[in-house]
Amino acid sequence: MVRVRFAPSPTGYLHIGGARTALFNWLYARSKGGKFILRIEDTDVKRSTPEAVEAILEGLKWLGLDWDEGPYFQSGRLEIYRRYARQLLETGHAYYCYCTPEELEEKRAKMISDDDQAAGYDGTCRQLPQAGRDRLRSLGLKPSVRFKVPRGISRVTKMEDILRGPREFDNHLLGDFIILRPDGTPTYNFAVVVDDGEMGITHVIRGDDHISNTPRQILLFETLGFELPSFAHLPMIWGSDRTRLSKRHGATSVIAYREEGYLPEAMVNYLALLGWATSDSQQIFTREELVSKFSLERISKNPAIFDSEKLNWMNGEYIRSTDLEKLVDLALPYLKEVKGPAAQADREWFVELLRIYRERIKTLKQLLEQADFFFTDRIQLTEDALNKVLMKEGVPDILRQTKDVLAKVEPFNVETIEDALRALAAELGIGAGKVIHPLRASLTGRRASPGLFEVIALLGRPITLTRIEQTIQELDHRLGHSSRKWEMGN
């Protein structure tokens, strides 16, 4: 039975990298009929917060990565780690260390400046005689517990990575590392092994920044008598400058993407493609396809740069293929507190709105931006619309005529509006564009919008007529103003 885990430390929200790690674990569990376990690694009391725990759970839920066990909290398992540490102490695989952080820092600095081979712990307390230990203890010093890394003539630790094959590490490069702090809390390498061992984890799937930790952990697995899990170290996700993804690369919180109007399915699909691909280069996968086609062996080894452009494209794909009714449900939460024509609109109206916008938006939030003229009482004409379209000879006149025509159209729907306006253009002996473009500008304030006739129908007659009138007045004002200037200039 496959048992995998996602083990974040709650020091912040669920970020993109963590989400991808969680996803790959989840996919592997689901594809193998195994269990996906959630474990919160909160042994660093100073940096862990309950808010972060909530944020991580929220992110996982949003992505639909449901867990079968947990969340387990390492902070609630301290007795277990202490028990194992005691066991190691008793069997001579660990020892108390009385070195202070200051001393260690000093030694480390010296070793680095001396160009020494390794900068690990020098083993001062390893050979400390019992008498010395007793003396230090009697002084009231609280020791940490260090693991005694097995050394010998040629002690190497062998590991096998599913993605990278067999590897060997020389134990001599590993210093005796701390497994229990003086306050009794375990350090990462120790807690991980105890938990993975106790929880029967069969596959450790995590970021490749943990590769260097793996030899230490293997040593611990072995001396603790646990069965060794398989390891799969995933490539990191980078920002565009090829460094670890961080805030300055833009949003890195999964929840921020929800707020921006990305669909969880798109996010999952995109994340799956960061470091994983099928041989046929398929891009769009349903969740079921992802589960059935996923395999650890097909994960690539090199780091992937997070490309929000491709995410945008993919989100657009998902928006376009989502059932219209469902899309309305998804979009409505982003349209809270709107004014203007949308304020009193019924559901049918919103269905129409989404129908004409679904292929134009990449995120649900973009609806708010692109369709802003539906959500306001008084539109603002953009400079672009004004200069390139409206401030042209004959425009006020054409607008007056379209207003007359639209005032009379009966019934007021897309077909009748289109027929009437095209008829008007024909009657005036001008191209339909000469009517359409100024009208669009005056109704939306913009030069680009969905099909004008659909827009007019959605706006409704009263608002359409009002906006045309407002534009005419604005133009009269502007043109009048500029012509006076012109006269004065002459």
Add this chain to the structure above:
RNA sequence: GGCGCCAUCGUCUAGAGGCCCAGGACAGGUGGUUCUCAGCCAUCAGACCGGGGUUCGAAUCCCCGUGGCGCUACCA
């Protein structure tokens, strides 16, 4: 400094010795559809880090460089 990981178009990748003068997707260019934008369709441009080997033959195997990243914590 030591140790480790990685290295194909701008980006994500396919490629597991001949199928590759390297395929797909995003982004970009051009053209078409059209009332604009988007979408859609067509089309173009664009990469095997460098050097040595191995082999009849290497993007694929080996070595050495170079570069990037990671670890080297009483952070995970």
